[in-house]
Amino acid sequence: MKMQKTPKHFDEIVALLDKYFPDPPIPLKHSDPYTLLVAVVLSAQCTDARVNATTPKLWELADNVYDMAKQSEESVLEIVRPCGLGPQKAKAVVGLSKIIVESHNGVVPSKREALEALPGVGRKTANVVLSHAFATPAFPVDTHIQRLANRWQWSEGRSALAVERDLTALFEPSSWERRHLQMIYFGREYCKAKAHKAEECPACKLFL
Numbered sequence: 477m478k479m480q481k482t483p484k485h486f487d488e489i490v491a492l493l494d495k496y497f498p499d500p501p502i503p504l505k506h507s508d509p510y511t512l513l514v515a516v517v518l519s520a521q522c523t524d525a526r527v528n529a530t531t532p533k534l535w536e537l538a539d540n541v542y543d544m545a546k547q548s549e550e551s552v553l554e555i556v557r558p559c560g561l562g563p564q565k566a567k568a569v570v571g572l573s574k575i576i577v578e579s580h581n582g583v584v585p586s587k588r589e590a591l592e593a594l595p596g597v598g599r600k601t602a603n604v605v606l607s608h609a610f611a612t613p614a615f616p617v618d619t620h621i622q623r624l625a626n627r628w629q630w631s632e633g634r635s636a637l638a639v640e641r642d643l644t645a646l647f648e649p650s651s652w653e654r655r656h657l658q659m660i661y662f663g664r665e666y667c668k669a670k671a672h673k674a675e676e677c678p679a680c681k682l683f684l
Contacts, residue, residue, distance in 0.1 A: 482646070483629045485682040492678050493658040496666070500657035502608050505531065509584040509609035510541050510576070516604045517568050517596045522559040530559055534569075541582050544573040568596025586610045600636060607656065613649035615640050615656050620663030627667065627680055 503524040506512035511531070518527045534555050538544040544552075553566035572594040576584060584605065585591055591602040603616035617625075617636040621643070625631040631642035647655050663669075667677050674680035 485628070485679075486630070486646070488682055489628055489679045493655070493662060496678075497658045497661045500654065500661050502657065503660065504528065507539075509586075509605060511535070511539070512609050513572070513584055513591075513594075513597070513601070513605050514544075514569055516601045517572070518556055518559045518565055520565070520596075520601075521561060526559055530556060541573050541576050541584075544569065545577045547573075565596065568594075571595035572597065584609070586612070599640075603640075607653045611653075613652050615644050615647075615652040617643070618660065619669070621656065621659045623669055624659050624663050624667055624679075629683075 502512075504512065504515040504519060505528045506515050514534070515527055515531055518530065534552070537551060537555060538547055547570055549563075549566045549570050552569050553562050556562055556565050556569070559565060575594055576582060580590070585594075586606070586609075588602050588606060591597050591605055592599065600616045600618060603614035606612040606614040607616065617640045622631075622633070622636060622639045625633070625639045625643060630646060631639045633639040633642055643655070644652065662679070667679060672680075674684055
């Protein structure tokens, strides 16, 4: 349910999101739930651009869960190293692939509990997969979204979970996927973490 009391300048900022990013695309390139899952795992502490430059090489090695489950962590690491945290991510990709094959008949699970039980998959990753792959209402919170939610007084939360709870109370579930993407793009383009000038941000200048 939408909150009864909306934050200051809420409607104006939502209008800005709709103006600048009316139909935001999913930033991680993928072809199915499995390739999306792997891409999101690789995106931890890494830019989407870097992931999108890396995954084509990974798909040449193995573009499906069955083939990936047969790969060695070393062969995957050689490819995903540019994404940072290479050893952990290679272990997670191979490990989650094996579990999906052995426990889920080769199909990425569509339930949160099962997703979060996979190696390298936390709440944010599960939310991305639920939202983009299975059309299940979810609101992934990354550093961009947490930053904007705090700056715009949409949430005082200091954890991703606290921010998620506040944002899901502000918006109808049917809009969560779009709002999540809009906030990501807006944060990258106009409300950046570094060298941010409120007077130059279309949203933050409303509070001056």
